[in-house]
Amino acid sequence: MMHNNKKNWILILASVIGILILVSGYSDLAVILQIRQAVFQYTGLLFGLIIFLAIVDYILGRIRNLGDKNSSFIHNFITIAVFFAVLIYGLANSFEDQSFQNTILDIQSSVESGLAGLICIIMIGGLYRLSKFRKGKLKTFFVLSTIVFLIVYSGVFYFFPQNQFLSTVIDFLKALPMGGMYGLLLGIGIGGMVTGIRALFLAEHPYNERKR
Amino acid sequence: MSSSLTGLIIILGVLLIYSISLLWQKRKKYTDLFYEKRSAQNLRQQIANSIEEGLMVHCDICNLEGTGTFSEGTLTAIQTTQKLSNQLSSADEPLIITSNDSALTFFSKDAYYQGLKNSGLANEFDPNQSVFAGYSPLSHQSGITGILEGEVSTFHLNIGAFGPEIALQDSAFDPSEGIIAAGDNLAAQAVSYVTADDVFIGEKIFELPQIIQEKPEMDSGLIAMDIFRFGIIIALVIGAALMILF
Numbered sequence: 081m082m083h084n085n086k087k088n089w090i091l092i093l094a095s096v097i098g099i100l101i102l103v104s105g106y107s108d109l110a111v112i113l114q115i116r117q118a119v120f121q122y123t124g125l126l127f128g129l130i131i132f133l134a135i136v137d138y139i140l141g142r143i144r145n146l147g148d149k150n151s152s153f154i155h156n157f158i159t160i161a162v163f164f165a166v167l168i169y170g171l172a173n174s175f176e177d178q179s180f181q182n183t184i185l186d187i188q189s190s191v192e193s194g195l196a197g198l199i200c201i202i203m204i205g206g207l208y209r210l211s212k213f214r215k216g217k218l219k220t221f222f223v224l225s226t227i228v229f230l231i232v233y234s235g236v237f238y239f240f241p242q243n244q245f246l247s248t249v250i251d252f253l254k255a256l257p258m259g260g261m262y263g264l265l266l267g268i269g270i271g272g273m274v275t276g277i278r279a280l281f282l283a284e285h286p287y288n289e290r291k292r
Numbered sequence: 293m294s295s296s297l298t299g300l301i302i303i304l305g306v307l308l309i310y311s312i313s314l315l316w317q318k319r320k321k322y323t324d325l326f327y328e329k330r331s332a333q334n335l336r337q338q339i340a341n342s343i344e345e346g347l348m349v350h351c352d353i354c355n356l357e358g359t360g361t362f363s364e365g366t367l368t369a370i371q372t373t374q375k376l377s378n379q380l381s382s383a384d385e386p387l388i389i390t391s392n393d394s395a396l397t398f399f400s401k402d403a404y405y406q407g408l409k410n411s412g413l414a415n416e417f418d419p420n421q422s423v424f425a426g427y428s429p430l431s432h433q434s435g436i437t438g439i440l441e442g443e444v445s446t447f448h449l450n451i452g453a454f455g456p457e458i459a460l461q462d463s464a465f466d467p468s469e470g471i472i473a474a475g476d477n478l479a480a481q482a483v484s485y486v487t488a489d490d491v492f493i494g495e496k497i498f499e500l501p502q503i504i505q506e507k508p509e510m511d512s513g514l515i516a517m518d519i520f521r522f523g524i525i526i527a528l529v530i531g532a533a534l535m536i537l538f
Contacts, residue, residue, distance in 0.1 A: 106300055127395060134394035137401075138424050145420060155438050192430040195460060202459045206486040222485050261478060267494020268476050270520045272364035273306050275498045278513050279367065281307075 098280045139163055228253065309519055313512035331490045332503035335449075338470055339379060339504060342446035346384035350445045351376060352425075352436060353391040353400055354452035354475070364498065365476040366396065369451035370403045371501035376449075377407025379504065386418060390425040390439060392432040397424040433460040445469050447489075451500065455480050462487040474500055495521060 097119060104116040142156045142163075166184075173180050207226060232253055237246065342349045353369040355362060373389055380387045389400045401422035408417050426435030437460075447470035450458060456479045461471050473484035474492035484491045492500065495517055502511040509515075 102303075130395045130398055134398040134424070137398065137419075138394060141420055141423075148420075152438070152441060155441075188428065188431065191434065192428065195430040195434060195457070198463070199457060199459045202462050203483065203486060206459065206462055219485075264478055264481065264494045266524060267521070268365075268497070270306075270517060270524070271368075271495035271498030273303065274310065274495075274513055274517050274520070275364050275368055277303070277306055277310055281310075 095280055102280065229257075306516070306520065310512065310516040313516040313519070328509070329496065329503075331492060331496065332499070332508065334490055335472065335500075335504060338447045338472075339376070342385075343380065343383045345446060347444055347446045348385040349376065349380055349383075349387050350436075350440060350443075350448045351387060351389050352448065352450045352452075352454070353389065353396055354429075354432070354450070354454040355391070355393040355396050356453040362396070363453055363476065365452045365474075368498050368500055370396075370399055372449070372451060372504065373400050374403040374407040374410075375501050375504055377404045378410050379407075381408050381411040381413045381416065386416070386421050388440070388443075388445075389422040390432075390436050391422070392425065392427060392429075394424050397422055429455050429457045430460075433457045433464070436461070437464040440465075447472055450475065450488075451497070453477055456483040459483050459487045 100112065101116055101119060104112045107113075139160065142159045145156045146153065146160070169180060207223065232250060237250060240246070339349070341347075351369075351373055353366065353373065355366045373387075377387050387404065389397075389404060391397045391400055401419060404422055405414065405417050408414050423439055425439055426432035432454075444466065448461060448465060449472045450461070451474045454473075454475045455477050458471075458473055458475070458480055465471065470490070471488040472490045472492070473480065473488040474497045475481060475484065476497060481491065481493050499508070499514055499517065502508050502514050
Protein backbone atom coordinates (compact mmCIF):
# COMPACT_ATOMS: atom_id res chain seq x y z
CA MET A 81 0.00 0.00 0.00
CA MET A 82 2.80 2.33 1.02
CA HIS A 83 4.74 1.37 -2.11
CA ASN A 84 1.69 2.26 -4.26
CA ASN A 85 1.28 5.65 -2.55
CA LYS A 86 4.95 6.41 -3.12
CA LYS A 87 4.63 5.45 -6.78
CA ASN A 88 1.54 7.67 -7.19
CA TRP A 89 3.36 10.68 -5.72
CA ILE A 90 6.25 10.20 -8.15
CA LEU A 91 3.78 9.98 -11.03
CA ILE A 92 1.94 13.13 -9.94
CA LEU A 93 5.27 14.97 -9.67
CA ALA A 94 6.27 13.77 -13.16
CA SER A 95 2.89 14.85 -14.53
CA VAL A 96 3.12 18.32 -12.93
CA ILE A 97 6.63 18.82 -14.39
CA GLY A 98 5.34 17.69 -17.80
CA ILE A 99 2.41 20.13 -17.72
CA LEU A 100 4.76 22.91 -16.57
CA ILE A 101 7.05 22.26 -19.56
CA LEU A 102 3.98 22.34 -21.83
CA VAL A 103 2.84 25.66 -20.30
CA SER A 104 6.36 27.10 -20.67
CA GLY A 105 5.85 27.00 -24.45
CA TYR A 106 3.01 29.54 -24.05
CA SER A 107 4.45 31.74 -21.31
CA ASP A 108 7.06 34.48 -21.08
CA LEU A 109 7.22 34.37 -17.27
CA ALA A 110 10.87 34.32 -16.15
CA VAL A 111 10.18 31.86 -13.28
CA ILE A 112 8.62 29.27 -15.59
CA LEU A 113 11.45 29.62 -18.11
CA GLN A 114 14.03 29.19 -15.33
CA ILE A 115 12.27 26.06 -14.07
CA ARG A 116 12.22 24.69 -17.62
CA GLN A 117 15.94 25.34 -17.98
CA ALA A 118 16.66 23.61 -14.67
CA VAL A 119 14.51 20.61 -15.63
CA PHE A 120 16.30 20.28 -18.99
CA GLN A 121 19.72 20.44 -17.32
CA TYR A 122 18.76 17.84 -14.73
CA THR A 123 17.28 15.58 -17.45
CA GLY A 124 20.53 15.82 -19.43
CA LEU A 125 22.58 14.76 -16.41
CA LEU A 126 20.20 11.93 -15.60
CA PHE A 127 20.24 10.75 -19.19
CA GLY A 128 24.05 10.69 -19.19
CA LEU A 129 24.07 8.60 -16.02
CA ILE A 130 21.50 6.16 -17.48
CA ILE A 131 23.59 5.77 -20.66
CA PHE A 132 26.70 5.05 -18.56
CA LEU A 133 24.82 2.44 -16.49
CA ALA A 134 23.36 0.93 -19.66
CA ILE A 135 26.84 0.50 -21.19
CA VAL A 136 28.18 -1.13 -17.99
CA ASP A 137 25.10 -3.37 -17.87
CA TYR A 138 25.55 -4.33 -21.53
CA ILE A 139 29.20 -5.34 -21.15
CA LEU A 140 28.49 -7.24 -17.91
CA GLY A 141 25.71 -9.08 -19.79
CA ARG A 142 28.14 -10.07 -22.59
CA ILE A 143 30.71 -11.30 -20.01
CA ARG A 144 27.99 -13.32 -18.22
CA ASN A 145 26.92 -14.86 -21.54
CA LEU A 146 30.43 -16.10 -22.36
CA GLY A 147 29.80 -19.23 -20.32
CA ASP A 148 26.20 -19.67 -21.53
CA LYS A 149 25.80 -22.59 -23.96
CA ASN A 150 22.64 -21.12 -25.52
CA SER A 151 24.38 -17.86 -26.36
CA SER A 152 26.78 -17.33 -29.28
CA PHE A 153 30.32 -17.42 -27.84
CA ILE A 154 31.88 -15.76 -30.91
CA HIS A 155 29.36 -12.88 -30.87
CA ASN A 156 29.91 -12.21 -27.16
CA PHE A 157 33.68 -12.59 -27.36
CA ILE A 158 34.06 -10.24 -30.35
CA THR A 159 31.78 -7.64 -28.68
CA ILE A 160 33.84 -7.67 -25.47
CA ALA A 161 37.18 -7.69 -27.33
CA VAL A 162 36.16 -4.76 -29.57
CA PHE A 163 34.74 -2.81 -26.62
CA PHE A 164 37.93 -3.10 -24.59
CA ALA A 165 40.17 -2.48 -27.61
CA VAL A 166 38.27 0.76 -28.38
CA LEU A 167 38.25 1.74 -24.70
CA ILE A 168 42.02 1.25 -24.30
CA TYR A 169 42.77 2.93 -27.65
CA GLY A 170 40.42 5.79 -26.78
CA LEU A 171 42.04 6.32 -23.38
CA ALA A 172 45.55 6.15 -24.84
CA ASN A 173 44.74 8.57 -27.68
CA SER A 174 42.16 11.35 -27.56
CA PHE A 175 38.78 10.74 -29.19
CA GLU A 176 39.46 13.64 -31.56
CA ASP A 177 42.54 11.78 -32.87
CA GLN A 178 42.09 11.68 -36.67
CA SER A 179 43.56 8.20 -37.21
CA PHE A 180 41.28 6.78 -34.48
CA GLN A 181 38.17 8.27 -36.10
CA ASN A 182 39.28 7.21 -39.60
CA THR A 183 39.84 3.61 -38.50
CA ILE A 184 36.33 3.35 -37.03
CA LEU A 185 34.78 5.12 -40.05
CA ASP A 186 36.59 2.84 -42.53
CA ILE A 187 35.32 -0.32 -40.85
CA GLN A 188 31.78 1.05 -40.52
CA SER A 189 31.47 2.45 -44.06
CA SER A 190 32.82 -0.69 -45.77
CA VAL A 191 30.22 -2.88 -44.02
CA GLU A 192 27.39 -0.37 -44.48
CA SER A 193 28.03 0.16 -48.22
CA GLY A 194 27.56 -3.56 -48.77
CA LEU A 195 24.34 -3.53 -46.75
CA ALA A 196 22.99 -0.49 -48.66
CA GLY A 197 23.54 -2.35 -51.94
CA LEU A 198 21.73 -5.34 -50.50
CA ILE A 199 18.70 -3.14 -49.64
CA CYS A 200 18.37 -2.18 -53.31
CA ILE A 201 18.37 -5.84 -54.43
CA ILE A 202 15.88 -6.81 -51.69
CA MET A 203 13.55 -3.99 -52.75
CA ILE A 204 13.48 -5.21 -56.37
CA GLY A 205 12.86 -8.79 -55.21
CA GLY A 206 10.21 -7.57 -52.74
CA LEU A 207 8.33 -5.66 -55.43
CA TYR A 208 8.31 -8.76 -57.64
CA ARG A 209 6.98 -10.96 -54.82
CA LEU A 210 4.43 -8.30 -53.84
CA SER A 211 3.02 -8.19 -57.36
CA LYS A 212 3.01 -11.96 -57.77
CA PHE A 213 2.10 -13.49 -54.40
CA ARG A 214 0.53 -10.91 -52.11
CA LYS A 215 -2.86 -10.03 -53.50
CA GLY A 216 -5.09 -7.21 -52.31
CA LYS A 217 -6.39 -3.87 -53.57
CA LEU A 218 -3.87 -1.77 -51.65
CA LYS A 219 -0.89 -3.93 -52.61
CA THR A 220 -1.99 -3.78 -56.28
CA PHE A 221 -2.27 0.02 -56.05
CA PHE A 222 1.19 0.18 -54.50
CA VAL A 223 2.80 -1.84 -57.31
CA LEU A 224 0.88 0.16 -59.96
CA SER A 225 1.90 3.48 -58.43
CA THR A 226 5.56 2.34 -58.30
CA ILE A 227 5.46 1.53 -62.01
CA VAL A 228 3.65 4.82 -62.85
CA PHE A 229 6.13 6.95 -60.86
CA LEU A 230 9.13 5.11 -62.32
CA ILE A 231 7.82 6.04 -65.78
CA VAL A 232 6.88 9.64 -64.79
CA TYR A 233 10.27 10.40 -63.23
CA SER A 234 12.28 8.56 -65.92
CA GLY A 235 11.95 11.68 -68.14
CA VAL A 236 10.50 9.72 -71.06
CA PHE A 237 7.77 12.37 -71.53
CA TYR A 238 10.35 15.00 -72.50
CA PHE A 239 10.73 13.18 -75.83
CA PHE A 240 7.03 13.65 -76.66
CA PRO A 241 5.68 16.88 -78.18
CA GLN A 242 4.23 19.39 -75.67
CA ASN A 243 0.65 18.54 -74.77
CA GLN A 244 -1.44 20.58 -72.34
CA PHE A 245 -3.57 17.64 -71.18
CA LEU A 246 -0.55 15.35 -70.65
CA SER A 247 1.30 18.07 -68.70
CA THR A 248 -1.74 18.56 -66.42
CA VAL A 249 -1.96 14.81 -65.76
CA ILE A 250 1.79 14.55 -64.99
CA ASP A 251 1.69 17.60 -62.69
CA PHE A 252 -1.29 16.07 -60.86
CA LEU A 253 0.58 12.75 -60.48
CA LYS A 254 3.66 14.55 -59.18
CA ALA A 255 1.55 16.41 -56.58
CA LEU A 256 -0.14 13.21 -55.34
CA PRO A 257 2.72 11.92 -53.11
CA MET A 258 2.71 15.27 -51.28
CA GLY A 259 -0.95 14.68 -50.36
CA GLY A 260 -0.09 11.23 -49.03
CA MET A 261 2.85 12.63 -47.08
CA TYR A 262 0.66 15.30 -45.44
CA GLY A 263 -1.88 12.58 -44.58
CA LEU A 264 0.76 10.47 -42.85
CA LEU A 265 2.17 13.47 -41.01
CA LEU A 266 -1.34 14.41 -39.84
CA GLY A 267 -1.83 10.85 -38.57
CA ILE A 268 1.49 10.89 -36.71
CA GLY A 269 0.55 14.30 -35.28
CA ILE A 270 -2.84 13.08 -33.98
CA GLY A 271 -1.33 9.90 -32.53
CA GLY A 272 1.57 11.73 -30.92
CA MET A 273 -0.71 14.31 -29.35
CA VAL A 274 -3.17 11.77 -27.91
CA THR A 275 -0.24 9.66 -26.60
CA GLY A 276 1.33 12.77 -25.04
CA ILE A 277 -1.92 13.78 -23.36
CA ARG A 278 -2.50 10.24 -22.06
CA ALA A 279 0.99 10.24 -20.52
CA LEU A 280 0.76 13.79 -19.15
CA PHE A 281 -2.60 13.31 -17.49
CA LEU A 282 -1.70 9.86 -16.11
CA ALA A 283 -4.24 8.00 -18.23
CA GLU A 284 -1.55 5.67 -19.52
CA HIS A 285 2.19 5.26 -19.00
CA PRO A 286 4.71 2.45 -19.21
CA TYR A 287 5.05 1.76 -15.51
CA ASN A 288 1.49 1.64 -14.26
CA GLU A 289 -0.95 -0.77 -15.83
CA ARG A 290 -4.41 0.78 -16.00
CA LYS A 291 -7.27 -1.50 -14.96
CA ARG A 292 -9.97 -2.04 -17.56
CA MET B 293 6.41 32.81 -26.25
CA SER B 294 7.68 30.15 -28.65
CA SER B 295 4.52 28.21 -29.53
CA SER B 296 1.49 29.31 -31.56
CA LEU B 297 -2.05 29.89 -30.27
CA THR B 298 -3.40 27.42 -32.86
CA GLY B 299 -1.24 24.72 -31.26
CA LEU B 300 -2.72 25.47 -27.84
CA ILE B 301 -6.28 25.34 -29.24
CA ILE B 302 -5.55 21.95 -30.86
CA ILE B 303 -4.06 20.58 -27.61
CA LEU B 304 -7.12 21.77 -25.64
CA GLY B 305 -9.42 20.28 -28.32
CA VAL B 306 -7.70 16.88 -28.02
CA LEU B 307 -7.94 17.13 -24.23
CA LEU B 308 -11.67 17.91 -24.41
CA ILE B 309 -12.45 15.01 -26.77
CA TYR B 310 -10.31 12.69 -24.68
CA SER B 311 -12.19 13.74 -21.51
CA ILE B 312 -15.56 13.09 -23.21
CA SER B 313 -14.25 9.67 -24.32
CA LEU B 314 -13.27 8.89 -20.72
CA LEU B 315 -16.77 9.73 -19.50
CA TRP B 316 -18.63 7.81 -22.23
CA GLN B 317 -16.26 4.89 -22.75
CA LYS B 318 -18.68 2.31 -21.36
CA ARG B 319 -21.69 3.34 -23.47
CA LYS B 320 -22.40 0.84 -26.21
CA LYS B 321 -23.25 3.49 -28.83
CA TYR B 322 -19.99 5.26 -28.10
CA THR B 323 -17.75 2.17 -28.23
CA ASP B 324 -19.35 1.33 -31.61
CA LEU B 325 -17.50 4.37 -32.96
CA PHE B 326 -14.27 2.38 -32.71
CA TYR B 327 -12.97 1.27 -36.09
CA GLU B 328 -11.21 -2.10 -35.85
CA LYS B 329 -8.41 -2.50 -38.40
CA ARG B 330 -7.46 -5.77 -40.05
CA SER B 331 -3.77 -5.30 -39.17
CA ALA B 332 -4.73 -5.13 -35.47
CA GLN B 333 -6.67 -8.40 -35.71
CA ASN B 334 -3.73 -10.01 -37.52
CA LEU B 335 -1.31 -8.92 -34.79
CA ARG B 336 -3.48 -10.42 -32.03
CA GLN B 337 -3.71 -13.60 -34.09
CA GLN B 338 0.08 -13.72 -34.42
CA ILE B 339 0.51 -13.31 -30.64
CA ALA B 340 -1.93 -16.19 -30.04
CA ASN B 341 -0.03 -18.31 -32.60
CA SER B 342 3.30 -17.68 -30.88
CA ILE B 343 1.90 -18.92 -27.55
CA GLU B 344 0.29 -21.94 -29.18
CA GLU B 345 3.34 -22.93 -31.23
CA GLY B 346 5.79 -22.18 -28.43
CA LEU B 347 7.84 -19.86 -30.63
CA MET B 348 9.63 -16.66 -29.73
CA VAL B 349 8.44 -13.10 -30.45
CA HIS B 350 11.00 -10.45 -31.35
CA CYS B 351 10.33 -6.76 -30.73
CA ASP B 352 12.71 -4.13 -32.09
CA ILE B 353 12.62 -0.55 -30.80
CA CYS B 354 14.33 2.23 -32.74
CA ASN B 355 14.98 5.74 -31.58
CA LEU B 356 16.07 8.66 -33.77
CA GLU B 357 19.84 8.37 -34.16
CA GLY B 358 21.87 10.83 -32.09
CA THR B 359 18.95 12.96 -30.81
CA GLY B 360 19.45 12.12 -27.13
CA THR B 361 15.69 12.28 -26.54
CA PHE B 362 12.83 9.85 -27.01
CA SER B 363 10.10 10.45 -29.59
CA GLU B 364 6.38 9.70 -29.02
CA GLY B 365 6.89 6.59 -31.18
CA THR B 366 9.54 5.35 -28.75
CA LEU B 367 7.21 5.90 -25.78
CA THR B 368 4.57 3.84 -27.61
CA ALA B 369 7.21 1.16 -28.25
CA ILE B 370 8.05 0.90 -24.54
CA GLN B 371 4.34 0.63 -23.65
CA THR B 372 3.88 -2.07 -26.31
CA THR B 373 6.90 -3.97 -24.95
CA GLN B 374 5.42 -3.98 -21.48
CA LYS B 375 2.05 -5.25 -22.69
CA LEU B 376 3.63 -7.87 -24.94
CA SER B 377 5.79 -9.05 -22.05
CA ASN B 378 2.64 -9.28 -19.92
CA GLN B 379 0.77 -11.30 -22.54
CA LEU B 380 3.68 -13.63 -23.31
CA SER B 381 4.68 -14.15 -19.68
CA SER B 382 3.32 -17.70 -19.66
CA ALA B 383 4.65 -18.58 -23.14
CA ASP B 384 7.31 -21.28 -23.57
CA GLU B 385 9.72 -18.91 -25.27
CA PRO B 386 10.28 -15.46 -23.78
CA LEU B 387 9.99 -12.18 -25.65
CA ILE B 388 13.28 -10.83 -27.01
CA ILE B 389 13.77 -7.07 -27.34
CA THR B 390 16.45 -5.30 -29.36
CA SER B 391 17.06 -1.55 -29.58
CA ASN B 392 19.47 0.94 -31.13
CA ASP B 393 20.02 3.08 -28.04
CA SER B 394 21.76 2.09 -24.81
CA ALA B 395 19.36 4.12 -22.62
CA LEU B 396 16.41 2.66 -24.50
CA THR B 397 17.74 -0.87 -23.84
CA PHE B 398 17.73 0.03 -20.15
CA PHE B 399 14.10 1.28 -20.26
CA SER B 400 12.86 -1.61 -22.39
CA LYS B 401 14.45 -4.03 -19.91
CA ASP B 402 12.47 -2.35 -17.15
CA ALA B 403 9.27 -2.44 -19.25
CA TYR B 404 9.86 -6.16 -19.87
CA TYR B 405 10.28 -6.72 -16.12
CA GLN B 406 7.14 -4.70 -15.28
CA GLY B 407 5.12 -6.76 -17.77
CA LEU B 408 6.21 -9.99 -16.09
CA LYS B 409 5.65 -8.52 -12.64
CA ASN B 410 2.06 -7.55 -13.51
CA SER B 411 1.30 -11.17 -14.31
CA GLY B 412 2.99 -12.38 -11.12
CA LEU B 413 5.94 -13.97 -12.91
CA ALA B 414 8.73 -11.55 -11.97
CA ASN B 415 11.00 -14.55 -11.20
CA GLU B 416 10.97 -15.41 -14.93
CA PHE B 417 12.82 -12.18 -15.73
CA ASP B 418 16.02 -12.65 -17.72
CA PRO B 419 18.03 -9.42 -18.23
CA ASN B 420 19.62 -10.86 -21.38
CA GLN B 421 16.27 -10.71 -23.21
CA SER B 422 16.67 -6.99 -23.87
CA VAL B 423 19.75 -6.38 -26.01
CA PHE B 424 21.44 -3.37 -27.55
CA ALA B 425 22.00 -4.10 -31.25
CA GLY B 426 24.05 -1.50 -33.08
CA TYR B 427 23.88 2.26 -33.09
CA SER B 428 23.74 3.35 -36.75
CA PRO B 429 20.69 2.18 -38.79
CA LEU B 430 22.51 -0.39 -40.94
CA SER B 431 24.72 -1.75 -38.16
CA HIS B 432 21.56 -2.07 -36.05
CA GLN B 433 19.93 -4.36 -38.63
CA SER B 434 23.10 -6.45 -38.98
CA GLY B 435 23.33 -6.59 -35.17
CA ILE B 436 19.77 -7.97 -34.97
CA THR B 437 20.66 -10.66 -37.52
CA GLY B 438 23.66 -11.68 -35.39
CA ILE B 439 21.68 -11.77 -32.14
CA LEU B 440 18.81 -13.79 -33.61
CA GLU B 441 21.01 -16.25 -35.49
CA GLY B 442 19.59 -19.76 -35.23
CA GLU B 443 16.41 -18.57 -33.48
CA VAL B 444 12.93 -18.90 -34.97
CA SER B 445 10.35 -16.23 -34.19
CA THR B 446 6.65 -16.14 -34.98
CA PHE B 447 6.98 -12.49 -35.92
CA HIS B 448 9.33 -9.52 -35.68
CA LEU B 449 7.60 -6.36 -34.50
CA ASN B 450 9.56 -3.23 -35.45
CA ILE B 451 8.49 -0.02 -33.72
CA GLY B 452 9.92 3.51 -33.79
CA ALA B 453 12.14 5.62 -35.99
CA PHE B 454 13.72 2.99 -38.24
CA GLY B 455 14.45 3.83 -41.88
CA PRO B 456 14.46 2.02 -45.25
CA GLU B 457 17.09 -0.42 -43.86
CA ILE B 458 14.11 -2.40 -42.50
CA ALA B 459 14.18 -4.11 -45.94
CA LEU B 460 17.22 -6.12 -44.78
CA GLN B 461 15.00 -8.13 -42.44
CA ASP B 462 13.22 -9.57 -45.47
CA SER B 463 16.32 -11.53 -46.47
CA ALA B 464 17.67 -12.07 -42.95
CA PHE B 465 14.71 -14.05 -41.62
CA ASP B 466 12.88 -17.14 -42.76
CA PRO B 467 9.81 -16.41 -44.97
CA SER B 468 7.61 -18.18 -42.37
CA GLU B 469 8.53 -15.49 -39.80
CA GLY B 470 6.22 -12.48 -40.02
CA ILE B 471 7.64 -8.96 -40.27
CA ILE B 472 5.48 -6.19 -38.84
CA ALA B 473 6.56 -2.57 -39.28
CA ALA B 474 5.24 0.33 -37.20
CA GLY B 475 7.54 3.26 -37.90
CA ASP B 476 7.09 7.01 -38.06
CA ASN B 477 9.63 7.49 -40.89
CA LEU B 478 7.96 8.13 -44.27
CA ALA B 479 10.58 6.32 -46.40
CA ALA B 480 10.47 3.35 -44.02
CA GLN B 481 6.68 3.13 -44.35
CA ALA B 482 6.94 2.91 -48.15
CA VAL B 483 9.71 0.29 -48.00
CA SER B 484 7.79 -1.70 -45.38
CA TYR B 485 4.82 -1.86 -47.74
CA VAL B 486 7.00 -3.91 -50.10
CA THR B 487 8.97 -6.05 -47.66
CA ALA B 488 6.88 -6.40 -44.47
CA ASP B 489 3.81 -8.60 -43.94
CA ASP B 490 1.87 -5.95 -42.06
CA VAL B 491 2.37 -2.22 -41.78
CA PHE B 492 1.07 0.22 -39.17
CA ILE B 493 1.20 3.71 -40.63
CA GLY B 494 0.39 7.20 -39.33
CA GLU B 495 -1.70 7.23 -36.17
CA LYS B 496 -2.00 3.40 -36.16
CA ILE B 497 1.50 3.22 -34.60
CA PHE B 498 0.20 4.90 -31.46
CA GLU B 499 -2.65 2.40 -31.14
CA LEU B 500 -0.27 -0.56 -30.75
CA PRO B 501 -0.19 -0.81 -26.92
CA GLN B 502 -4.00 -0.95 -26.78
CA ILE B 503 -4.83 -3.10 -29.81
CA ILE B 504 -2.69 -6.04 -28.70
CA GLN B 505 -5.05 -6.45 -25.75
CA GLU B 506 -8.56 -7.79 -25.66
CA LYS B 507 -11.46 -5.33 -26.18
CA PRO B 508 -9.54 -2.40 -27.68
CA GLU B 509 -12.90 -0.69 -28.30
CA MET B 510 -13.11 -0.02 -24.55
CA ASP B 511 -10.08 2.26 -24.72
CA SER B 512 -11.04 5.92 -24.57
CA GLY B 513 -7.79 7.08 -26.22
CA LEU B 514 -8.44 4.97 -29.32
CA ILE B 515 -11.97 6.34 -29.69
CA ALA B 516 -10.67 9.91 -29.25
CA MET B 517 -8.10 9.20 -31.98
CA ASP B 518 -10.82 7.82 -34.28
CA ILE B 519 -13.02 10.89 -33.72
CA PHE B 520 -10.06 13.09 -34.64
CA ARG B 521 -9.21 11.00 -37.67
CA PHE B 522 -12.71 11.16 -39.13
CA GLY B 523 -13.07 14.81 -38.07
CA ILE B 524 -9.96 15.74 -40.06
CA ILE B 525 -11.11 13.69 -43.08
CA ILE B 526 -14.51 15.47 -43.06
CA ALA B 527 -12.82 18.87 -42.62
CA LEU B 528 -10.44 18.17 -45.54
CA VAL B 529 -13.30 17.08 -47.82
CA ILE B 530 -15.40 20.15 -46.91
CA GLY B 531 -12.35 22.39 -47.37
CA ALA B 532 -11.59 20.92 -50.80
CA ALA B 533 -15.26 21.27 -51.85
CA LEU B 534 -15.36 24.91 -50.72
CA MET B 535 -12.13 25.63 -52.61
CA ILE B 536 -13.63 24.20 -55.81
CA LEU B 537 -16.95 26.04 -55.34
CA PHE B 538 -15.55 29.47 -54.41
